[in-house]
Amino acid sequence: GGGAALDVAKAIALMATHPGTLFEYEDGRPGARPIDKQVPYWVALPTTAGTGSEVGRSAVISDEETHVKKIVFSPRLLARAVFADPELTLALPAKVTAATGMDALTHCIEAYLAKDYHPICDGIALEGLRLAARALPRCIEAPADIRARSDMMMASMMGAIAFQKGLGLVHSCAHALSTVADLHHGLANGVMIDRALRFNLESSAEKFERMAQVVGLEDESGEGFLGWLGELKARIGIPADLKAAGVDRAALDRLSSLAFQDSCHLNNPRPVREDDFRRIYTEAFAS
Incomplete structure:
Protein backbone atom coordinates (compact mmCIF):
# COMPACT_ATOMS: atom_id res chain seq x y z
CA GLY A 1 0.00 0.00 0.00
CA GLY A 2 0.94 3.63 0.49
CA GLY A 3 3.00 4.99 3.34
CA ALA A 4 0.27 4.55 5.95
CA ALA A 5 -0.27 0.87 5.11
CA LEU A 6 3.46 0.18 5.10
CA ASP A 7 3.91 1.94 8.45
CA VAL A 8 1.07 -0.11 9.93
CA ALA A 9 2.86 -3.24 8.72
CA LYS A 10 5.99 -2.14 10.58
CA ALA A 11 3.99 -1.48 13.73
CA ILE A 12 2.32 -4.89 13.54
CA ALA A 13 5.67 -6.57 12.97
CA LEU A 14 7.11 -4.78 16.01
CA MET A 15 4.27 -5.68 18.34
CA ALA A 16 4.28 -9.31 17.20
CA THR A 17 7.53 -9.87 19.09
CA HIS A 18 7.68 -7.07 21.67
CA PRO A 19 5.68 -6.50 24.89
CA GLY A 20 3.69 -3.45 25.97
CA THR A 21 1.93 -0.92 23.74
CA LEU A 22 3.12 0.68 20.53
CA PHE A 23 3.74 4.21 21.78
CA GLU A 24 5.95 2.88 24.58
CA TYR A 25 8.47 2.51 21.72
CA GLU A 26 8.12 6.12 20.52
CA ASP A 27 11.42 7.54 19.33
CA GLY A 28 12.85 10.07 21.78
CA ARG A 29 10.38 9.25 24.55
CA PRO A 30 11.98 9.26 28.00
CA GLY A 31 12.20 5.68 29.23
CA ALA A 32 11.07 4.26 25.89
CA ARG A 33 11.14 0.49 25.59
CA PRO A 34 14.03 -0.85 23.49
CA ILE A 35 13.41 -2.49 20.13
CA ASP A 36 15.77 -5.36 20.82
CA LYS A 37 14.20 -8.42 19.20
CA GLN A 38 13.90 -9.56 15.63
CA VAL A 39 10.58 -8.81 13.95
CA PRO A 40 8.77 -11.10 11.49
CA TYR A 41 9.92 -11.23 7.90
CA TRP A 42 7.87 -8.74 5.95
CA VAL A 43 7.86 -7.55 2.34
CA ALA A 44 6.95 -4.06 1.10
CA LEU A 45 4.98 -3.48 -2.11
CA PRO A 46 4.53 0.29 -2.48
CA THR A 47 1.40 1.29 -4.40
CA THR A 48 2.05 5.04 -4.26
CA ALA A 49 5.14 7.10 -5.05
CA GLY A 50 5.37 9.37 -2.05
CA THR A 51 6.62 8.54 1.42
CA GLY A 52 9.27 6.01 0.49
CA SER A 53 8.34 4.08 3.62
CA GLU A 54 9.33 0.88 1.87
CA VAL A 55 13.01 1.82 2.34
CA GLY A 56 12.57 3.57 5.71
CA ARG A 57 13.38 2.51 9.25
CA SER A 58 10.48 4.38 10.85
CA ALA A 59 6.77 3.95 11.33
CA VAL A 60 4.79 7.18 11.65
CA ILE A 61 1.56 6.51 13.54
CA SER A 62 -1.10 9.03 14.60
CA ASP A 63 -2.24 9.00 18.21
CA GLU A 64 -6.02 8.39 18.10
CA GLU A 65 -6.63 10.73 21.03
CA THR A 66 -4.44 13.72 20.10
CA HIS A 67 -4.03 13.08 16.34
CA VAL A 68 -0.35 13.93 16.79
CA LYS A 69 1.96 11.85 14.63
CA LYS A 70 4.47 9.79 16.58
CA ILE A 71 7.59 8.05 15.28
CA VAL A 72 8.75 4.55 16.09
CA PHE A 73 12.28 4.02 14.78
CA SER A 74 14.64 1.08 14.46
CA PRO A 75 16.74 -0.49 11.71
CA ARG A 76 14.94 -3.72 12.65
CA LEU A 77 11.78 -2.28 11.05
CA LEU A 78 13.26 -2.25 7.55
CA ALA A 79 11.43 -4.42 5.04
CA ARG A 80 13.39 -7.57 4.23
CA ALA A 81 12.50 -7.19 0.55
CA VAL A 82 10.93 -4.44 -1.56
CA PHE A 83 9.11 -5.00 -4.85
CA ALA A 84 8.91 -1.51 -6.37
CA ASP A 85 6.70 -2.16 -9.38
CA PRO A 86 5.49 1.05 -11.06
CA GLU A 87 2.60 -0.85 -12.67
CA LEU A 88 1.00 -0.89 -9.22
CA THR A 89 0.65 2.91 -9.42
CA LEU A 90 -0.90 3.16 -12.90
CA ALA A 91 -4.48 3.30 -11.59
CA LEU A 92 -3.81 5.92 -8.89
CA PRO A 93 -6.30 8.82 -9.05
CA ALA A 94 -4.78 12.13 -10.10
CA LYS A 95 -5.29 13.73 -6.69
CA VAL A 96 -3.48 10.88 -4.91
CA THR A 97 -0.70 10.92 -7.51
CA ALA A 98 -0.25 14.66 -7.01
CA ALA A 99 -0.33 14.63 -3.20
CA THR A 100 1.99 11.65 -2.77
CA GLY A 101 4.27 13.00 -5.48
CA MET A 102 4.60 16.31 -3.66
CA ASP A 103 5.60 14.36 -0.56
CA ALA A 104 8.42 12.70 -2.48
CA LEU A 105 9.49 16.03 -3.97
CA THR A 106 9.46 17.69 -0.54
CA HIS A 107 11.62 14.92 0.91
CA CYS A 108 14.24 15.49 -1.77
CA ILE A 109 14.22 19.28 -1.37
CA GLU A 110 14.24 19.38 2.42
CA ALA A 111 16.87 16.64 2.71
CA TYR A 112 19.16 18.66 0.43
CA LEU A 113 18.58 21.86 2.41
CA ALA A 114 18.92 20.22 5.85
CA LYS A 115 21.84 21.66 7.78
CA ASP A 116 23.57 18.39 8.70
CA TYR A 117 26.60 17.32 6.66
CA HIS A 118 25.92 14.35 4.38
CA PRO A 119 27.09 14.85 0.76
CA ILE A 120 26.00 11.33 -0.20
CA CYS A 121 22.41 12.14 0.78
CA ASP A 122 22.72 15.50 -1.00
CA GLY A 123 23.55 13.74 -4.26
CA ILE A 124 20.67 11.29 -3.89
CA ALA A 125 18.27 14.13 -3.06
CA LEU A 126 19.25 16.17 -6.11
CA GLU A 127 18.84 13.23 -8.47
CA GLY A 128 15.46 12.45 -6.89
CA LEU A 129 14.47 16.09 -7.44
CA ARG A 130 15.55 15.92 -11.08
CA LEU A 131 13.49 12.78 -11.69
CA ALA A 132 10.39 14.05 -9.88
CA ALA A 133 10.43 17.48 -11.53
CA ARG A 134 10.04 15.85 -14.93
CA ALA A 135 7.94 12.83 -14.01
CA LEU A 136 5.31 14.19 -11.61
CA PRO A 137 3.41 16.41 -14.06
CA ARG A 138 3.71 13.67 -16.68
CA CYS A 139 2.04 11.19 -14.30
CA ILE A 140 -0.92 13.56 -13.99
CA GLU A 141 -1.18 14.35 -17.68
CA ALA A 142 -0.44 10.84 -19.00
CA PRO A 143 -1.28 8.43 -16.15
CA ALA A 144 -0.34 5.32 -18.13
CA ASP A 145 3.21 6.52 -18.87
CA ILE A 146 5.17 3.69 -17.25
CA ARG A 147 8.49 5.55 -17.54
CA ALA A 148 7.12 8.53 -15.62
CA ARG A 149 5.56 6.24 -13.00
CA SER A 150 8.87 4.41 -12.67
CA ASP A 151 10.80 7.64 -12.25
CA MET A 152 8.39 8.81 -9.55
CA MET A 153 8.71 5.52 -7.68
CA MET A 154 12.49 5.88 -7.79
CA ALA A 155 12.30 9.54 -6.70
CA SER A 156 10.12 8.48 -3.78
CA MET A 157 12.66 5.93 -2.57
CA MET A 158 15.54 8.35 -3.13
CA GLY A 159 13.82 11.03 -1.08
CA ALA A 160 13.28 8.61 1.80
CA ILE A 161 16.91 7.47 1.67
CA ALA A 162 18.14 11.07 1.54
CA PHE A 163 16.10 12.33 4.47
CA GLN A 164 18.04 10.22 6.92
CA LYS A 165 20.10 13.45 6.81
CA GLY A 166 17.08 15.34 8.13
CA LEU A 167 14.10 17.39 6.98
CA GLY A 168 12.96 20.93 7.80
CA LEU A 169 10.23 23.45 8.47
CA VAL A 170 7.94 22.36 5.61
CA HIS A 171 7.43 19.01 7.31
CA SER A 172 6.82 20.67 10.67
CA CYS A 173 4.13 22.81 9.03
CA ALA A 174 2.62 19.75 7.34
CA HIS A 175 2.58 17.62 10.48
CA ALA A 176 0.65 20.34 12.31
CA LEU A 177 -1.84 20.61 9.44
CA SER A 178 -2.44 16.87 9.49
CA THR A 179 -3.08 17.01 13.24
CA VAL A 180 -5.35 20.06 13.26
CA ALA A 181 -7.08 19.94 9.87
CA ASP A 182 -6.73 16.24 9.01
CA LEU A 183 -4.95 17.11 5.77
CA HIS A 184 -3.26 14.29 3.88
CA HIS A 185 0.46 14.56 4.64
CA GLY A 186 1.58 14.89 1.04
CA LEU A 187 -1.13 17.44 0.30
CA ALA A 188 -0.09 19.46 3.35
CA ASN A 189 3.52 19.45 2.16
CA GLY A 190 2.40 20.50 -1.29
CA VAL A 191 0.31 23.41 -0.03
CA MET A 192 3.08 24.69 2.24
CA ILE A 193 6.24 23.98 0.26
CA ASP A 194 6.65 27.25 -1.64
CA ARG A 195 5.22 29.28 1.25
CA ALA A 196 7.51 27.83 3.92
CA GLU A 223 12.91 33.19 -6.47
CA GLY A 224 12.93 31.36 -9.77
CA PHE A 225 12.84 28.01 -8.00
CA LEU A 226 9.97 29.07 -5.71
CA GLY A 227 8.10 30.37 -8.74
CA TRP A 228 8.56 27.00 -10.45
CA LEU A 229 7.14 25.22 -7.38
CA GLY A 230 4.06 27.45 -7.54
CA GLU A 231 3.59 26.69 -11.23
CA LEU A 232 4.03 22.96 -10.61
CA LYS A 233 1.35 23.03 -7.91
CA ALA A 234 -1.10 24.72 -10.26
CA ARG A 235 -0.26 22.28 -13.06
CA ILE A 236 -0.94 19.15 -10.98
CA GLY A 237 -3.91 20.47 -8.99
CA ILE A 238 -2.41 21.23 -5.56
CA PRO A 239 -4.20 24.11 -3.77
CA ALA A 240 -2.20 27.32 -3.89
CA ASP A 241 -2.78 28.23 -0.24
CA LEU A 242 -4.42 27.17 3.00
CA LYS A 243 -7.68 28.95 2.22
CA ALA A 244 -7.98 27.01 -1.03
CA ALA A 245 -7.21 23.81 0.90
CA GLY A 246 -10.18 24.47 3.20
CA VAL A 247 -8.19 25.09 6.39
CA ASP A 248 -9.92 27.24 9.03
CA ARG A 249 -7.93 30.38 9.83
CA ALA A 250 -9.16 30.10 13.44
CA ALA A 251 -6.64 27.27 13.84
CA LEU A 252 -3.67 29.63 13.35
CA ASP A 253 -2.51 29.65 16.98
CA ARG A 254 -2.68 25.88 17.39
CA LEU A 255 -0.98 25.29 14.06
CA SER A 256 1.89 27.56 15.02
CA SER A 257 2.31 25.92 18.41
CA LEU A 258 2.26 22.36 17.06
CA ALA A 259 4.65 23.16 14.22
CA PHE A 260 7.13 24.61 16.68
CA GLN A 261 6.84 21.51 18.89
CA ASP A 262 7.57 19.25 15.90
CA SER A 263 11.17 18.04 15.70
CA CYS A 264 11.63 18.21 11.92
CA HIS A 265 12.49 21.91 11.90
CA LEU A 266 15.46 21.35 14.22
CA ASN A 267 17.49 20.41 11.15
CA ASN A 268 16.23 23.33 9.08
CA PRO A 269 19.11 25.41 7.67
CA ARG A 270 17.75 28.49 9.46
CA PRO A 271 16.46 28.38 13.06
CA VAL A 272 12.68 28.72 13.29
CA ARG A 273 10.76 30.29 16.18
CA GLU A 274 7.08 29.90 16.94
CA ASP A 275 6.35 33.42 15.71
CA ASP A 276 8.10 32.53 12.45
CA PHE A 277 5.66 29.66 11.99
CA ARG A 278 2.78 31.99 12.76
CA ARG A 279 3.95 34.42 10.07
CA ILE A 280 4.44 31.61 7.54
CA TYR A 281 0.95 30.24 8.18
CA THR A 282 -0.56 33.75 8.07
CA GLU A 283 0.98 34.34 4.65
CA ALA A 284 -0.19 30.89 3.51
CA PHE A 285 -3.79 31.85 4.29
CA ALA A 286 -3.54 34.81 1.91
CA SER A 287 -4.74 34.27 -1.64
Whole structure:
Protein backbone atom coordinates (compact mmCIF):
# COMPACT_ATOMS: atom_id res chain seq x y z
CA GLY A 1 0.00 0.00 0.00
CA GLY A 2 0.94 3.63 0.49
CA GLY A 3 3.00 4.99 3.34
CA ALA A 4 0.27 4.55 5.95
CA ALA A 5 -0.27 0.87 5.11
CA LEU A 6 3.46 0.18 5.10
CA ASP A 7 3.91 1.94 8.45
CA VAL A 8 1.07 -0.11 9.93
CA ALA A 9 2.86 -3.24 8.72
CA LYS A 10 5.99 -2.14 10.58
CA ALA A 11 3.99 -1.48 13.73
CA ILE A 12 2.32 -4.89 13.54
CA ALA A 13 5.67 -6.57 12.97
CA LEU A 14 7.11 -4.78 16.01
CA MET A 15 4.27 -5.68 18.34
CA ALA A 16 4.28 -9.31 17.20
CA THR A 17 7.53 -9.87 19.09
CA HIS A 18 7.68 -7.07 21.67
CA PRO A 19 5.68 -6.50 24.89
CA GLY A 20 3.69 -3.45 25.97
CA THR A 21 1.93 -0.92 23.74
CA LEU A 22 3.12 0.68 20.53
CA PHE A 23 3.74 4.21 21.78
CA GLU A 24 5.95 2.88 24.58
CA TYR A 25 8.47 2.51 21.72
CA GLU A 26 8.12 6.12 20.52
CA ASP A 27 11.42 7.54 19.33
CA GLY A 28 12.85 10.07 21.78
CA ARG A 29 10.38 9.25 24.55
CA PRO A 30 11.98 9.26 28.00
CA GLY A 31 12.20 5.68 29.23
CA ALA A 32 11.07 4.26 25.89
CA ARG A 33 11.14 0.49 25.59
CA PRO A 34 14.03 -0.85 23.49
CA ILE A 35 13.41 -2.49 20.13
CA ASP A 36 15.77 -5.36 20.82
CA LYS A 37 14.20 -8.42 19.20
CA GLN A 38 13.90 -9.56 15.63
CA VAL A 39 10.58 -8.81 13.95
CA PRO A 40 8.77 -11.10 11.49
CA TYR A 41 9.92 -11.23 7.90
CA TRP A 42 7.87 -8.74 5.95
CA VAL A 43 7.86 -7.55 2.34
CA ALA A 44 6.95 -4.06 1.10
CA LEU A 45 4.98 -3.48 -2.11
CA PRO A 46 4.53 0.29 -2.48
CA THR A 47 1.40 1.29 -4.40
CA THR A 48 2.05 5.04 -4.26
CA ALA A 49 5.14 7.10 -5.05
CA GLY A 50 5.37 9.37 -2.05
CA THR A 51 6.62 8.54 1.42
CA GLY A 52 9.27 6.01 0.49
CA SER A 53 8.34 4.08 3.62
CA GLU A 54 9.33 0.88 1.87
CA VAL A 55 13.01 1.82 2.34
CA GLY A 56 12.57 3.57 5.71
CA ARG A 57 13.38 2.51 9.25
CA SER A 58 10.48 4.38 10.85
CA ALA A 59 6.77 3.95 11.33
CA VAL A 60 4.79 7.18 11.65
CA ILE A 61 1.56 6.51 13.54
CA SER A 62 -1.10 9.03 14.60
CA ASP A 63 -2.24 9.00 18.21
CA GLU A 64 -6.02 8.39 18.10
CA GLU A 65 -6.63 10.73 21.03
CA THR A 66 -4.44 13.72 20.10
CA HIS A 67 -4.03 13.08 16.34
CA VAL A 68 -0.35 13.93 16.79
CA LYS A 69 1.96 11.85 14.63
CA LYS A 70 4.47 9.79 16.58
CA ILE A 71 7.59 8.05 15.28
CA VAL A 72 8.75 4.55 16.09
CA PHE A 73 12.28 4.02 14.78
CA SER A 74 14.64 1.08 14.46
CA PRO A 75 16.74 -0.49 11.71
CA ARG A 76 14.94 -3.72 12.65
CA LEU A 77 11.78 -2.28 11.05
CA LEU A 78 13.26 -2.25 7.55
CA ALA A 79 11.43 -4.42 5.04
CA ARG A 80 13.39 -7.57 4.23
CA ALA A 81 12.50 -7.19 0.55
CA VAL A 82 10.93 -4.44 -1.56
CA PHE A 83 9.11 -5.00 -4.85
CA ALA A 84 8.91 -1.51 -6.37
CA ASP A 85 6.70 -2.16 -9.38
CA PRO A 86 5.49 1.05 -11.06
CA GLU A 87 2.60 -0.85 -12.67
CA LEU A 88 1.00 -0.89 -9.22
CA THR A 89 0.65 2.91 -9.42
CA LEU A 90 -0.90 3.16 -12.90
CA ALA A 91 -4.48 3.30 -11.59
CA LEU A 92 -3.81 5.92 -8.89
CA PRO A 93 -6.30 8.82 -9.05
CA ALA A 94 -4.78 12.13 -10.10
CA LYS A 95 -5.29 13.73 -6.69
CA VAL A 96 -3.48 10.88 -4.91
CA THR A 97 -0.70 10.92 -7.51
CA ALA A 98 -0.25 14.66 -7.01
CA ALA A 99 -0.33 14.63 -3.20
CA THR A 100 1.99 11.65 -2.77
CA GLY A 101 4.27 13.00 -5.48
CA MET A 102 4.60 16.31 -3.66
CA ASP A 103 5.60 14.36 -0.56
CA ALA A 104 8.42 12.70 -2.48
CA LEU A 105 9.49 16.03 -3.97
CA THR A 106 9.46 17.69 -0.54
CA HIS A 107 11.62 14.92 0.91
CA CYS A 108 14.24 15.49 -1.77
CA ILE A 109 14.22 19.28 -1.37
CA GLU A 110 14.24 19.38 2.42
CA ALA A 111 16.87 16.64 2.71
CA TYR A 112 19.16 18.66 0.43
CA LEU A 113 18.58 21.86 2.41
CA ALA A 114 18.92 20.22 5.85
CA LYS A 115 21.84 21.66 7.78
CA ASP A 116 23.57 18.39 8.70
CA TYR A 117 26.60 17.32 6.66
CA HIS A 118 25.92 14.35 4.38
CA PRO A 119 27.09 14.85 0.76
CA ILE A 120 26.00 11.33 -0.20
CA CYS A 121 22.41 12.14 0.78
CA ASP A 122 22.72 15.50 -1.00
CA GLY A 123 23.55 13.74 -4.26
CA ILE A 124 20.67 11.29 -3.89
CA ALA A 125 18.27 14.13 -3.06
CA LEU A 126 19.25 16.17 -6.11
CA GLU A 127 18.84 13.23 -8.47
CA GLY A 128 15.46 12.45 -6.89
CA LEU A 129 14.47 16.09 -7.44
CA ARG A 130 15.55 15.92 -11.08
CA LEU A 131 13.49 12.78 -11.69
CA ALA A 132 10.39 14.05 -9.88
CA ALA A 133 10.43 17.48 -11.53
CA ARG A 134 10.04 15.85 -14.93
CA ALA A 135 7.94 12.83 -14.01
CA LEU A 136 5.31 14.19 -11.61
CA PRO A 137 3.41 16.41 -14.06
CA ARG A 138 3.71 13.67 -16.68
CA CYS A 139 2.04 11.19 -14.30
CA ILE A 140 -0.92 13.56 -13.99
CA GLU A 141 -1.18 14.35 -17.68
CA ALA A 142 -0.44 10.84 -19.00
CA PRO A 143 -1.28 8.43 -16.15
CA ALA A 144 -0.34 5.32 -18.13
CA ASP A 145 3.21 6.52 -18.87
CA ILE A 146 5.17 3.69 -17.25
CA ARG A 147 8.49 5.55 -17.54
CA ALA A 148 7.12 8.53 -15.62
CA ARG A 149 5.56 6.24 -13.00
CA SER A 150 8.87 4.41 -12.67
CA ASP A 151 10.80 7.64 -12.25
CA MET A 152 8.39 8.81 -9.55
CA MET A 153 8.71 5.52 -7.68
CA MET A 154 12.49 5.88 -7.79
CA ALA A 155 12.30 9.54 -6.70
CA SER A 156 10.12 8.48 -3.78
CA MET A 157 12.66 5.93 -2.57
CA MET A 158 15.54 8.35 -3.13
CA GLY A 159 13.82 11.03 -1.08
CA ALA A 160 13.28 8.61 1.80
CA ILE A 161 16.91 7.47 1.67
CA ALA A 162 18.14 11.07 1.54
CA PHE A 163 16.10 12.33 4.47
CA GLN A 164 18.04 10.22 6.92
CA LYS A 165 20.10 13.45 6.81
CA GLY A 166 17.08 15.34 8.13
CA LEU A 167 14.10 17.39 6.98
CA GLY A 168 12.96 20.93 7.80
CA LEU A 169 10.23 23.45 8.47
CA VAL A 170 7.94 22.36 5.61
CA HIS A 171 7.43 19.01 7.31
CA SER A 172 6.82 20.67 10.67
CA CYS A 173 4.13 22.81 9.03
CA ALA A 174 2.62 19.75 7.34
CA HIS A 175 2.58 17.62 10.48
CA ALA A 176 0.65 20.34 12.31
CA LEU A 177 -1.84 20.61 9.44
CA SER A 178 -2.44 16.87 9.49
CA THR A 179 -3.08 17.01 13.24
CA VAL A 180 -5.35 20.06 13.26
CA ALA A 181 -7.08 19.94 9.87
CA ASP A 182 -6.73 16.24 9.01
CA LEU A 183 -4.95 17.11 5.77
CA HIS A 184 -3.26 14.29 3.88
CA HIS A 185 0.46 14.56 4.64
CA GLY A 186 1.58 14.89 1.04
CA LEU A 187 -1.13 17.44 0.30
CA ALA A 188 -0.09 19.46 3.35
CA ASN A 189 3.52 19.45 2.16
CA GLY A 190 2.40 20.50 -1.29
CA VAL A 191 0.31 23.41 -0.03
CA MET A 192 3.08 24.69 2.24
CA ILE A 193 6.24 23.98 0.26
CA ASP A 194 6.65 27.25 -1.64
CA ARG A 195 5.22 29.28 1.25
CA ALA A 196 7.51 27.83 3.92
CA LEU A 197 10.69 27.45 1.86
CA ARG A 198 10.83 31.20 1.26
CA PHE A 199 11.97 31.44 4.90
CA ASN A 200 15.19 29.63 3.91
CA LEU A 201 16.15 31.81 0.96
CA GLU A 202 18.49 34.07 2.89
CA SER A 203 20.38 31.19 4.51
CA SER A 204 20.63 28.81 1.55
CA ALA A 205 20.82 30.91 -1.61
CA GLU A 206 23.46 28.74 -3.29
CA LYS A 207 21.49 25.55 -2.68
CA PHE A 208 18.34 27.11 -4.13
CA GLU A 209 20.33 28.09 -7.21
CA ARG A 210 21.61 24.52 -7.52
CA MET A 211 18.07 23.14 -7.31
CA ALA A 212 16.94 25.61 -9.99
CA GLN A 213 19.73 24.30 -12.22
CA VAL A 214 18.79 20.68 -11.53
CA VAL A 215 15.18 21.16 -12.66
CA GLY A 216 16.36 23.09 -15.74
CA LEU A 217 15.14 26.62 -15.08
CA GLU A 218 16.31 29.64 -17.06
CA ASP A 219 15.96 31.73 -13.90
CA GLU A 220 18.45 29.99 -11.62
CA SER A 221 17.68 32.15 -8.58
CA GLY A 222 15.91 31.12 -5.41
CA GLU A 223 12.91 33.19 -6.47
CA GLY A 224 12.93 31.36 -9.77
CA PHE A 225 12.84 28.01 -8.00
CA LEU A 226 9.97 29.07 -5.71
CA GLY A 227 8.10 30.37 -8.74
CA TRP A 228 8.56 27.00 -10.45
CA LEU A 229 7.14 25.22 -7.38
CA GLY A 230 4.06 27.45 -7.54
CA GLU A 231 3.59 26.69 -11.23
CA LEU A 232 4.03 22.96 -10.61
CA LYS A 233 1.35 23.03 -7.91
CA ALA A 234 -1.10 24.72 -10.26
CA ARG A 235 -0.26 22.28 -13.06
CA ILE A 236 -0.94 19.15 -10.98
CA GLY A 237 -3.91 20.47 -8.99
CA ILE A 238 -2.41 21.23 -5.56
CA PRO A 239 -4.20 24.11 -3.77
CA ALA A 240 -2.20 27.32 -3.89
CA ASP A 241 -2.78 28.23 -0.24
CA LEU A 242 -4.42 27.17 3.00
CA LYS A 243 -7.68 28.95 2.22
CA ALA A 244 -7.98 27.01 -1.03
CA ALA A 245 -7.21 23.81 0.90
CA GLY A 246 -10.18 24.47 3.20
CA VAL A 247 -8.19 25.09 6.39
CA ASP A 248 -9.92 27.24 9.03
CA ARG A 249 -7.93 30.38 9.83
CA ALA A 250 -9.16 30.10 13.44
CA ALA A 251 -6.64 27.27 13.84
CA LEU A 252 -3.67 29.63 13.35
CA ASP A 253 -2.51 29.65 16.98
CA ARG A 254 -2.68 25.88 17.39
CA LEU A 255 -0.98 25.29 14.06
CA SER A 256 1.89 27.56 15.02
CA SER A 257 2.31 25.92 18.41
CA LEU A 258 2.26 22.36 17.06
CA ALA A 259 4.65 23.16 14.22
CA PHE A 260 7.13 24.61 16.68
CA GLN A 261 6.84 21.51 18.89
CA ASP A 262 7.57 19.25 15.90
CA SER A 263 11.17 18.04 15.70
CA CYS A 264 11.63 18.21 11.92
CA HIS A 265 12.49 21.91 11.90
CA LEU A 266 15.46 21.35 14.22
CA ASN A 267 17.49 20.41 11.15
CA ASN A 268 16.23 23.33 9.08
CA PRO A 269 19.11 25.41 7.67
CA ARG A 270 17.75 28.49 9.46
CA PRO A 271 16.46 28.38 13.06
CA VAL A 272 12.68 28.72 13.29
CA ARG A 273 10.76 30.29 16.18
CA GLU A 274 7.08 29.90 16.94
CA ASP A 275 6.35 33.42 15.71
CA ASP A 276 8.10 32.53 12.45
CA PHE A 277 5.66 29.66 11.99
CA ARG A 278 2.78 31.99 12.76
CA ARG A 279 3.95 34.42 10.07
CA ILE A 280 4.44 31.61 7.54
CA TYR A 281 0.95 30.24 8.18
CA THR A 282 -0.56 33.75 8.07
CA GLU A 283 0.98 34.34 4.65
CA ALA A 284 -0.19 30.89 3.51
CA PHE A 285 -3.79 31.85 4.29
CA ALA A 286 -3.54 34.81 1.91
CA SER A 287 -4.74 34.27 -1.64
